[in-house]
């Protein structure tokens with residue numbers, strides 16, 4: 076749905092359900108939106124979202140949604156038809172139950188309590204289960220393709236698994252299709268907020284209009300290794316995808332180095348390791364929490380995470396995600412995601428000329444390169460252990476676990492290994508960044524078929540910088556897809572294909 080659609084009916088319905096963006100003390104039963112928030116369109120930052128309707132102060136309560144307006148497994152179980160059928164389907168996951176609950180309410184049309192809310196839900200999503208084979212292929216990176224394939228398989232399995240339940244409640248055929256299932260499960264994936272009583276979370280009318288801001292101001296030098304019980308207690312605001320840390324329950328600690336700093340043996344001996352142990356690699360500088368269910372008030376409450384001026388988009392942090400996770404669960408990418416990373420598989424010790432096997436211990440955590448190119452704590456520690464001979468590992472292996480260098484020589488080895496690894500990872504991708512930028516231009520001009528056609532032609536005629544005289548197969552593939560998408564008329568599609576074929580012959584790149 077577009078952001079400039081008329082949401083007045085939603086606002087009226089919200090008011091009738093007790094949803095309010097006014098402070099508790101001044102709220103009246105006729106409150107809806109407008110005191111703090113207003114629905115607005117932000118084409119470059121999530122589309123439809125919520126804007127500040129006045130200047131807001133950090134920490135201010137800006138929206139309250141009563142439990143009775145939420146759609147969760149609890150409201151599913153309060154429906155006699157669903158609860159009777161559920162007793163015969165004990166193996167369904169909460170997310171499956173919530174998806175069927177949503178489909179059942181959608182099938183009720185105007186007679187559903189949530190009808191004005193349902194009408195404003197997006198009709199289509201861009202999460203990974205929606206990807207067709209060519210989309211998956213275009214992800215290029217092996218891990219991303221694997222995640223996409225698994226997400227598609229999971230959607231099919233969940234649908235198959237929920238069919239018996241849907242039959243039992245006599246859901247209309249149209250609402251039992253895979254297409255309907257994709258819609259319902261993507262609605263659950265992209266819009267649920269964390270609640271303490273159910274792992275699938277809850278759909279929260281109006282509260283689910285907040286677009287996402289990454290927890291970028293916070294420095295997570297070793298986010299993957301937090302085992303602190305305070306962190307365990309903090310679930311994210313979404314349906315269990317990742318943790319949301321509450322900084323007030325974790326000390327504001329000094330950051331631990333995760334780089335490949337070269338340190339002398341003397342410096343190592345003089346280091347105060349206790350500091351590193353207590354630090355545990357986590358630096359969280361600010362309060363992260365900006366929403367949650369408050370049992371004492373029986374409301375989902377949202378707070379401003381910063382000061383906002385009137386008209387500015389008010390954002391919510393759903394949790395900590397890299398771009399692949401954002402795409403998988405929410406169907407979008409952040410162009411500058413401070414939490415993006417690239418997974419790097421740890422090599423065998425033999426790659427460093429160290430015989431006698433890998434270190435037995437498992438480090439846990441993510442072995443990856445962070446957005447600024449620095450290796451994660453676990454990656455450095457894992458590489459340091461692998462690049463060290465077993466006899467030295469025994470006496471000095473604990474240095475690696477503390478984020479400390481074992482020897483200058485092994486750090487040089489692992490730096491060289493990382494450099495080679497990065498070069499080979501980039502070299503084996505079918506398109507370069509340059510190619511992708513051209514494709515992006517093509518995609519954004521896709522309104523006009525003529526523009527696509529011209530760009531396709533010029534791309535085929537202009538040798539790609541990164542690939543010598545070859546236009547990568549993927550680029551041509553994508554343009555064909557795009558052309559097919561923007562123009563259903565076979566005549567025009569054929570014309571692009573002809574251009575591609577001519578260019579293909581003249582450049583003699585591999586056949587598609």
Ligand SMILES: C[S@@+](CC[C@H](N)C(=O)[O-])C[C@H]1O[C@@H](n2cnc3c(N)ncnc32)[C@H](O)[C@@H]1O
Nearest residue numbers: 120121122123265266283284285286287405407
């Ligand atoms: C909870 S909804 C937010 C409201 C949504 N924009 C709407 O129109 O209903 C989450 C979805 O909004 C979009 N979104 C949220 N934050 C975004 C961002 N920073 N950039 C791009 N899309 C975003 C994604 O499609 C995501 O799945």
